[in-house]
Amino acid sequence: MAVASKRIPVPDLVPVKRALLSVSDKTGLVAFAAALASRGVALISTGGTRAALAEAGLEVTDISDVTGFPEIMDGRVKTLHPNVHGGLLAIRDDAEHRAAMETHGIEGIDLVCVNLYPFEETVAGGADYATGIENIDIGGPAMTRAAAKNHAYVTMVSDPADYDAVIAALEENDGQVPLSLRKQLAQKAFARTAAYDAAVSNWFAGEIGESAPAHRAIGGTLAEVMRYGENPHQQAAFYKTGEHRFGVATARQIQGKALSYNNINDTDAAFELVSEFDPVRTRAVAIIKHANPCGVAEGETLKAAYEKALACDPVSAFGGIVALNAPLDAEAAEEIVKIFTEVIIAPDASQEAIDIVARKKNLRLLLTGGLADPRAPGLAVKTVAGGLLVQGRDSGVVDDLDLKVVTKRAPSAQELADLKFAFRVAKHVKSNAIVYVKDGTTVGVGAGQMSRVDSARIAARKAEDAAEAAGAATPLTRGSVVASDAFFPFADGLMAAVEAGATAVIQPGGSMRDDEVIKAADEAGLAMVFTGMRHFRH
Template identity: 70%
Template sequence: MTDQPIRRALLSVSDKTGLVDLGRFLAGHGVEILSTGGSAKLLAEQGVPVREVADYTGFPEMMDGRVKTLHPKVHGGLLGLRDKHADAMKQHDIGAIDLLVVNLYPFEETVAKGAGFDECIENIDIGGPAMIRSAAKNHKYVTVVVDAGDYKAVIDDMTAHGGATSEATRRRLAAKAYARTASYDSAISGWFAGQLGDTFPERLTIAGTLQQTLRYGENPHQQAAFYVTGDTRPGVASARQLQGKELSYNNLNDTDAAFEAVAEFDPAESPAVVIVKHANPCGVAIAGSMAEAYRRALACDPVSAFGGIIALNNTLDGETAAEIAKIFTEVIIAPDATDQAREIIAGKKNLRLLLTGGLPDPAAPGMTVKSVAGGYLLQNRDNGRVFRDGLKVVTKRAPTEQELTDLLFAFRVCKHVKSNTIVYAKDGATVGVGAGQMSRVDSARIAARKAQDVAEAEGLAEPRTRGSVVASDAFFPFADGLLAAAEAGATAVIQPGGSMRDQEVIDAADAAGLAMVLTGMRHFRH
């Protein structure tokens, strides 16, 4: 392939950003400009010579604009091979269209603003994708542009090549064009499936827009990138980064885990802080102030918190910022931050501060996707929550009011810790977290051991697990895990139940004087 001169262009855009400047450049290079509707009107008003597509095709725009570019003179001009189809093009008076500039009806934006069914349907573009696909297929001769951000690249390319575009530019833009139509169709099919209540459609389409090419993936030898879907859920994808170096793959993953966990705690009820390390909470607390919540979360496992991610459920204030600044932290994510807090954090130039403007709703529906060899696993987001009226007391002793409050807190934390999970909590703070072990008894012992280490380091008379409650993300298959928790000093237990040996576990709890409640809901997290 060689450079291809641009002699005729068709410009038909919904987003008219940069259109006039592009039109003026093309006209200045002797390019005949075809256009439609509002695009043609704007160009004409700005003194850019333009010809209406309806005039060019001899067929009027009709059906409220639904039919305007679906015509052989348009698609023939885009699809015709300049050598092989020259006779047919001449016979039917089809002129070559060398440049197509189209961006699509704002379907995604229409859905995002909560428009009704009929309005969403009317914002499904038909002619635009058809032209884009025609032009992209024939990129040997045709340059196709679907993003106003590429106008400058086309202008520069034409300037460098005497009014023509290069093969490299046309191929790159064709690939981008097909990606755009694919993502557009994906958005439509996903919306339609939602309208029909079809949770798992026969064909799954996943689309995203590149937000950032990352330095590397989980490890330096892995390449990685961050794509966003346009979902309005507050979090790492929508957050504004105020300072700090570029986020890494692991930073993004851990920050998402931290923010989703802290959202479990309503800021109207109490400030909450979650500290995450390697996707697992290593400290969670609620308190009367954000600074106190941070101090109590840090106390759970200050060793693991070093280099961690900190999530807050409300505004980062100066006192809390000063406390956080005392140790090395990778990322802070919060709905907002005071001027004083921003000034303090600014003194830590590598510390990333992300502000989201709000919290995600932990009860909202959604989907999670995981890749496996040859496919994807798709499931509903774990938006299950347990409340007091859903608990079943199964031991002779019922939990006290304080135990009950801490049990619910601990079980809410459990939901965000990798399985097998054991969480000890006391007075609204985690005091031991055991994550990701192959056996539940190991998780119970590791969490207790960590609490013992903290006690020894701080010179405490006993570990904070003494007098705590314990939560398990799934049932105890044997009594050994529960007994390990009792040895650590737990006085009450919350777990889903459902084991063949539930009675054996209940009997062990009674023998140890523990109170135990069942939730009927588990929170595996792999």
């Protein structure tokens, strides 16, 4: 049942005379508290926060002196008390509320500065179940929500980044905070507790093996407001979820223009793809355009891998994203900057490479700190009208699969290596996906077509264009292998690959016409293996 409002007018300016500070992140705390104290604001605090303020020489009242009750149960219970929440929730201009405050000796609290236990960081660091539970904050969110709800009279500060704005408002308004700022801070506080609860509930679901909980919350922290989204008429922003996965969200941008919505989407696709390649085994480079690879290659060096990847489709690579599975070195950097590139993303870079990239002032260089683990579980979320589609991340890795040879001819060792390479790439190509590979290099990529046979033909045509650009007599699909992200429903797609010159095929299998497709492969002298795993990517 909804509670009716008493329609009491909300004041514009509200003085801050008494503040409660209880923070986990103590960044800027002492300076903020000192600025409040200098304006005559009485400080109340808890535990470690109180100790930090007292050590700085500030006069601070312990929360136990307000509640008349000591902190108990290892600090689990300290602020959950009427003297605290009454002081936060009281409507100061309501006669009944004022009477209740006087009757029970409750003093108003005009400002609350709370940030929460570092739950997200704790579980991202691999904490065990008991540690995760202990880092679920209870009193902090309760105070945050109470103060934010009563923003008509209380200033709720949940982010150290807002300390300066609050102090500036107090200075400009003779110790008072305007309603406009109180509203902004309240919205931010509710968003913070929502994201926090989302992190807790999703972690909890994972811990108990619940893949489809009755309620699913997705939360994030604003990382960047963008000029626009996919198109100029769309608003956009980038939020970080707190998942500890190396990639765009963890990257340091060394130089270049701000990333756009499309840059982030494409760069994520590029880095997820290149992370499939173990840097201990090989150097790999992926070049991405519109979230699809236009060239992927392995090599003994990053430079060699880049040159091979570029040769796959040099036209599409112009203005693309380049991802590397090892630290960018000077030799590779010199090659990459020869053509217009939007973003380079790598685990790290040498100073010499950074200096080379710096010659192109608009080229973004992102260093992630590591590679994404292709086997790690996680959530993938898409919006639909009125809802969310949530699934587990595609963490299937071809090296872990039991490959089954289904044709009379088995692939050679080189064909098998290329087949695995091709299937790694196909996992990251929009469906329907066809990928031709030869000698550890993509030589044709067909993406996002309505029919698989069209993808096979488009990929072959791209290979012909690349051969012409390189002055080669025949396209590199001659003698290549081919990967399909899903089964061939008919033999026509397979025969298109044969026409392109493929000698071996890797596909999931599982079609009602598998026997027909296998027969066609045998008649063409192909080697074909089934993976048993599909990699649709819509």
